[in-house]
Amino acid sequence: MTISIETAREVLQSQPFSKLLNAELVRFSSECVELRLPVSDQVKQQNGFVHGGVVSYAADNALTFAGGAVLGLAVVTSEFKINYVRPAKGHALIARASVIHAGKTQAVCRCEVFSLTSDREVLCAVAQGTIAAIHGCNNA
């Protein structure tokens, strides 16, 4: 099963919250998923950095699409963990995720989130989590 990036983009566009944040899928394959979103004032916290909740959204969603690339797009994030390593600033966030191991109904994925200033990427967070197929055996 290979899912096209166009199909994946339709799913992303059908998420009102992702549209609110102007997130877009730049890459989508079983090797790597890349999600980008612009850094506007509205995604910041009190010190002018990107809010941690936006960084975690980017990680969470990139992990989900990475899992979706191998399990099919009817997936959810079951759980994830994120370490913030630097304040996120610049003009865009880039979240790149890939699959570490995939079973039939779950995939363990990793993600790195970078902030983009001019053309320079700076690592700001790393995440690891489990993606589950909805019609498989998820937690619900």
Added chain:
Amino acid sequence: MTISIETAREVLQSQPFSKLLNAELVRFSSECVELRLPVSDQVKQQNGFVHGGVVSYAADNALTFAGGAVLGLAVVTSEFKINYVRPAKGHALIARASVIHAGKTQAVCRCEVFSLTSDREVLCAVAQGTIAAIHGCNNA
């Protein structure tokens, strides 16, 4: 050091992303922090549930304020982990966080996120993480 809920609310209001999501602090003490946000269409994903990224924002921010209640409000979330246990729906999200252990510069906190339908709270996620004082020894 006791920080008033009014001071904590000012910090929350100075976060553009929290204002975008209409988050508010309902409780703020060293015992428990409660953050609420309304569930509007714009925070949803493609199946009509609250986007996981919004649930993780709520957990992250409630954890931060819980740590802030004991460490002072100049804090950041260093890392956290979240397990989603049910799809979040209803008309509001409630994130309640408390401190498990506080040192001088870091606190380990836990959080439960509920969705509110009528007056019924349903657990939708649990989180655990580390909050660090900014002017202490953080990762930056």
Added chain:
Amino acid sequence: MTISIETAREVLQSQPFSKLLNAELVRFSSECVELRLPVSDQVKQQNGFVHGGVVSYAADNALTFAGGAVLGLAVVTSEFKINYVRPAKGHALIARASVIHAGKTQAVCRCEVFSLTSDREVLCAVAQGTIAAIHGCNNA
């Protein structure tokens, strides 16, 4: 399905590593699982505290049995996260775990690990993780 503590103890006794550490199940119910192990010199690290790997073993195994109390004993830990909050010392470790949410094939559980000195319990770690039924849809 109710599993007796005797049955659970047989499973624990069939784990050579748990026998090596002299772990025992003190409580086993769908409400709470308590695992204890004595602190001998052989479980220590270089500064005389209990090795973190032993604390994580206790958390991991208590989480597994907590999940097993509701899912049946053919379970594995899929993933967990642990925060160490104090060095573990004293003469025993106590890990208490409980189920936060159980589905048909997975359970999300939490655990607190205490060190016991005389009769005083001191919290040394907190953990949260996912337990999966082996014959359900696990990752393998």
Added chain:
Amino acid sequence: MTISIETAREVLQSQPFSKLLNAELVRFSSECVELRLPVSDQVKQQNGFVHGGVVSYAADNALTFAGGAVLGLAVVTSEFKINYVRPAKGHALIARASVIHAGKTQAVCRCEVFSLTSDREVLCAVAQGTIAAIHGCNNA
């Protein structure tokens, strides 16, 4: 500051629990730390696989030494998260860890744990965590 592998091995040898498990440091540099331990019957669980607690010990300790390679050897694991992706079997466990980001007093590290059968390595777990310098600002 460069720490020799001999010095790191002395620290490992001063951990009674690591000696109990016959763990050894095969590589130790700021680029990569590799910890190995033989799979004897005593580290197994009831189905003949390596006990998860042993896998988590290997991940935890490899993470600690990876952090120690950049922060100095007086370090502890503050927290980590592990996903088990396959049952661990074979005749040895190999845990390889590296630093993702290092500050002055903390480092965020990642680890992969493999089981070794003949000469074939099979991934069985991935971990991510925070290592803290003891004399810096840790949680204690």
